[in-house]
Amino acid sequence: MNTPTQDQLLLNGLATNEKQAVERIYRENYSLIQHLVVNNNGTEEDARDIFQEGLIVLYEKSVSADFELNCQLKTYLYSVCRRLWLKKLQKYNRFEPRIDGLADMVPVEEDLEHHEEKNLQFGLMDAALLRLGEPCKGLLEAYYLQKRNMQEIAAEYGYTNADNAKNQKYKCLMRLKKLFFAQYKSRT
Amino acid sequence: MEDILLLDATERYLRGEMGEDERRAFEELRKNNPEVDQFVVEHHFFLEEMGRYGATKQVKGAIHEIHNRLEETGEIKPLKSGGSGKVVQMWNRYKRTIAVAASIAGLTALLISGLVTNFSSKSIEQRQQVESLRREVNTLKTATNNQSRVLNEVKGKIEQTATTAPAPKFEGTCFLIDARGYLVTNQHVVKSADAIRVQNTRGQDFKARVVYTDSDMDIAVLKIEDDNFKTFGALPYSIKKSSTDLAEPIFTLGFPREEIVYSEGYLSAKTGYNGDTLSCQISIPANPGNSGGPVLNRNGEVIGILSTRQIAAEGVVFAINARNIFKALDEVKKDSTVKNIRVPMTSNLKGLDRVQQVKKIQDCIFMVKGY
Numbered sequence: 001m002n003t004p005t006q007d008q009l010l011l012n013g014l015a016t017n018e019k020q021a022v023e024r025i026y027r028e029n030y031s032l033i034q035h036l037v038v039n040n041n042g043t044e045e046d047a048r049d050i051f052q053e054g055l056i057v058l059y060e061k062s063v064s065a066d067f068e069l070n071c072q073l074k075t076y077l078y079s080v081c082r083r084l085w086l087k088k089l090q091k092y093n094r095f096e097p098r099i100d101g102l103a104d105m106v107p108v109e110e111d112l113e114h115h116e117e118k119n120l121q122f123g124l125m126d127a128a129l130l131r132l133g134e135p136c137k138g139l140l141e142a143y144y145l146q147k148r149n150m151q152e153i154a155a156e157y158g159y160t161n162a163d164n165a166k167n168q169k170y171k172c173l174m175r176l177k178k179l180f181f182a183q184y185k186s187r188t
Numbered sequence: 189m190e191d192i193l194l195l196d197a198t199e200r201y202l203r204g205e206m207g208e209d210e211r212r213a214f215e216e217l218r219k220n221n222p223e224v225d226q227f228v229v230e231h232h233f234f235l236e237e238m239g240r241y242g243a244t245k246q247v248k249g250a251i252h253e254i255h256n257r258l259e260e261t262g263e264i265k266p267l268k269s270g271g272s273g274k275v276v277q278m279w280n281r282y283k284r285t286i287a288v289a290a291s292i293a294g295l296t297a298l299l300i301s302g303l304v305t306n307f308s309s310k311s312i313e314q315r316q317q318v319e320s321l322r323r324e325v326n327t328l329k330t331a332t333n334n335q336s337r338v339l340n341e342v343k344g345k346i347e348q349t350a351t352t353a354p355a356p357k358f359e360g361t362c363f364l365i366d367a368r369g370y371l372v373t374n375q376h377v378v379k380s381a382d383a384i385r386v387q388n389t390r391g392q393d394f395k396a397r398v399v400y401t402d403s404d405m406d407i408a409v410l411k412i413e414d415d416n417f418k419t420f421g422a423l424p425y426s427i428k429k430s431s432t433d434l435a436e437p438i439f440t441l442g443f444p445r446e447e448i449v450y451s452e453g454y455l456s457a458k459t460g461y462n463g464d465t466l467s468c469q470i471s472i473p474a475n476p477g478n479s480g481g482p483v484l485n486r487n488g489e490v491i492g493i494l495s496t497r498q499i500a501a502e503g504v505v506f507a508i509n510a511r512n513i514f515k516a517l518d519e520v521k522k523d524s525t526v527k528n529i530r531v532p533m534t535s536n537l538k539g540l541d542r543v544q545q546v547k548k549i550q551d552c553i554f555m556v557k558g559y
Contacts, residue, residue, distance in 0.1 A: 017247050030255075039268045039495055052251050059247050075218045086204055118240070125241040142236070145242035170192045 006072040014055075029074055033081045042085065050088070054081040057108075057115045063113075071106045079105045083112055101120040106107070122185075127181040136172035143169055197230050222549075235363045261557040266295035275430030281405050314392055318461050318496040318506065322360040322377045323444065323477035353362060361442040361481035362386060363490070364511065364528045364552040365427060367420035369412035373480030373511055373556050374495050375401045378408045381558030386412060389448050395555075400520045405466055406495055406508055407516045408480075410501065411526070412555070424548040426484070426535040428489040428510050432459065438470060440494050441546065449478075453505075461498065461504040467506045468492060480556060483507045488537025488545055 013021020030051055037047035061067055069076060082105070088117050129137050135157055142148050142156070154165035192529075200206050201214050218225045258264045279286075316479035360377030364370065371386065380383055384396045394414035401408040432455050453472030460467030470483060474497055483492040490506030513531070520526055537545045 014247075017243070017250055018534055019250065019254075019297060020249055022247075023258075026251070026254050026258060030258070034267060044266050052248070052255070055251050056244065056248065056462075063243070072255075089431070105322065118244075121237060122241055122244055126245075141242070142393070144238050145245075150435060166196075167192065170195055177230075179228075180237070 003070075007069065010073060011058070011067075011069065012064045014059050025058075025073070025077075029077050032074070032078060036078070037085055040087065040175055046085070046088070048087050050081050052080065053084055053152055056086075056119075057111060060115055060118050067179065076108070079108045080112065081089075085110055085112060121184075124180060124183050127174055128183065131179055132172065132176050136168075138154075138163070139169055140172050140176060192421045194227065195231070199235075200424070201228070202232055202235060202546050203400065208338075224518065238241055247548070319476075319499050320374070320376045320496055321444075321474055321476050321479035321505075322358050322374070323475075324358050334530055336444060342486060348509050354559060356559055357381070358386070358558050359443060360479040360555050360556040360558075361477065361494075362556045363480075363482040363556075364420065365409075365531050366405075367423055368527070369417055369419065370529050371396065371410040371412065371554060371556075372493060372516075373408050374493060374508070375403050375406045375408045376495070376556055377480045377556050378410070379403075383559040384410060385557045386410065386552050386554040387557065387559070388417075391394060392416070394554075399526055400426065400516060402516055402519065402525065403513045404514060407493065409516060409520055413523055421551070422536075423532040423552055424535070424537050424545075425484060425490055427513055427534045427550070428485070428491050431458065431509070431511075432468070432485060432491045434483055436482050436491075438485055438491065439542070439546075440472060440474070440478065440483050440554045442474070442478035442494065443553075444475035444477035448550055448553060448554075453503075456494045456504075460508075464506075466512055467495065467508045470494075470505050470507050472505050473503070482549075483510075484545075484549070488535040488540070488549070 010021050010025055012018075014025060033051040033054065034044075034047040037050050038044065042050070054077050058073075058077060061069070129140075132140075139153065139157060142153050143150070150162040150165050152167075154160075154162045157165065157168075157176075159165040159168065192241060194480055196213060197206075200382075201211065206214060228308050239556070255264065357380075358377070360373055362371040362373035362377070365372050378401065379396050381398075384398060386395055386396045387393045394412045394417050396410045396414075397413045399409045434457070435457055436453055436455045437452065439450065441448055441450055451473045453470055456471040457469035459465055460469055468491075470492070471536075472483075472494075474494055478494050481494045482490045484495050485491050490510050492510050493513070494505065494507045496506045498504040498506075517529055517531065520529060537548060540548075
């Protein structure tokens with residue numbers, strides 16, 4: 001069992017996407033969630049999806065400004081995954097959602113609402129980028145996500161100079177913003 | 189081109205790459221130009237959104253990778269239960285039982301639905317849902333018939349032919365509409381008769397002839413052709429042309445047995461079976477043999493001819509509206525061999541009590557016997 005400081009370290013690792021920390025969280029918690037899902041009308045695939053979504057919820061919490069974890073990491077993850085799985089069961093109308101499992105739970109509703117919001121925005125951006133298509137998508141991802149400099153990008157995408165690449169990037173960005181905000185505004 | 193410059197400046201400003209002077213100049217621009225300010229705010233939001241998207245995507249990718257690696261190294265393995273949920277396990281366990289149960293259920297369902305359709309198809313036909321109230325005479329009834337005839341013989345005044353006549357095939361009721369010997373009954377009462385005889389309440393028996401039948405209206409007009417028949421002065425009741433009101437009390441006289449039988453009830457609906465407008469529904473005790481009997485209201489007006497009853501329901505009897513008698517008589521008039529039939533239009537039973545009414549009416553009611 002991890003001490004609170006150990007949990008905190010792991011969470012900091014998750015927030016910065018540190019490979020070892022994420023792997024440790026994975027290894028220590030997966031089987032618990034696997035049991036939960038598989039023993040309650042789920043498949044191995046479901047267990048994997050639920051656990052990974054639970055990890056993202058934990059990640060979102062770890063990067064948020066007002067972050068604090070008042071319980072053990074394991075308990076929190078279990079509570080989140082249980083709630084996620086219940087929702088999924090209800091959505092597919094599979095069976096009476098009466099999940100048996102450990103009793104100790106923490107309230108996670110608020111975090112899940114937050115997660116749903118974030119998940120929606122993630123989906124919007126994902127869809128916008130997909131509609132943008134290549135080479136714009138790659139160009140923008142290289143610049144804004146991988147933070148590479150313009151000279152490199154120009155060379156890779158075959159532009160004669162950085163200014164040309166910048167010009168192209170500008171056009172792509174304007175299109176992406178249009179796509180994104182059209183969806184974003186129609187939703188809100 | 190200016191837009192590119194603005195974007196470039198905004199991004200450098202947001203990243204904090206601007207020098208002190210440049211930053212101050214840019215902030216001044218933002219303050220004075222709301223469009224620029226709007227652009228900066230929007231772009232800031234968008235870049236944050238994109239940054240979050242990128243980071244989350246990276247984490248997702250990393251988690252995915254870790255899962256695959258752990259699966260390869262065997263640190264994550266499917267649960268012993270074969271990776272199937274409870275339902276799948278139960279399905280595997282009880283597959284056979286379920287199959288047997290399902291096939292039994294299927295067969296039962298087929299059987300029941302077969303039976304249901306078998307029975308219900310029979311009742312689709314209207315004729316089978318309503319029963320004609322003519323009486324098929326069985327041997328027992330014939331015996332009583334003969335008995336009464338013997339009694340009548342003792343009293344004398346009876347034709348020899350009556351006693352020697354064979355037993356009738358069926359019996360119904362009819363009533364006079366013209367004192368000279370014209371009677372009305374149901375078409376189904378006389379439908380398959382080779383010969384018709386009518387008998388009054390005193391047991392006198394007369395030969396009769398079918399003058400007219402209409403199977404749609406279920407009306408038949410008979411004429412007594414017997415020398416022993418003496419015409420009446422006038423009929424006590426009248427035939428009502430207009431329709432009758434709901435809930436009006438009614439009564440009927442008929443021959444469900446060898447003796448004339450009185451019963452009373454009320455008009456319960458203005459249409460007959462399945463909305464048939466030729467007839468109406470009455471609530472009255474009626475039995476085979478009542479067919480063709482008059483249905484009268486309290487003023488002694490004939491409002492209908494009792495014809496059928498519904499098999500499935502209790503006390504649902506149908507009577508053919510009396511105005512159809514006039515329609516039938518219009519048709520009869522076309523036959524030149526028939527004298528003009530004069531239907532009684534005024535009833536002299538008004539205001540009398542029921543016993544007196546029936547006393548006067550019963551002489552005009554006859555039993556129809558078909559041979």
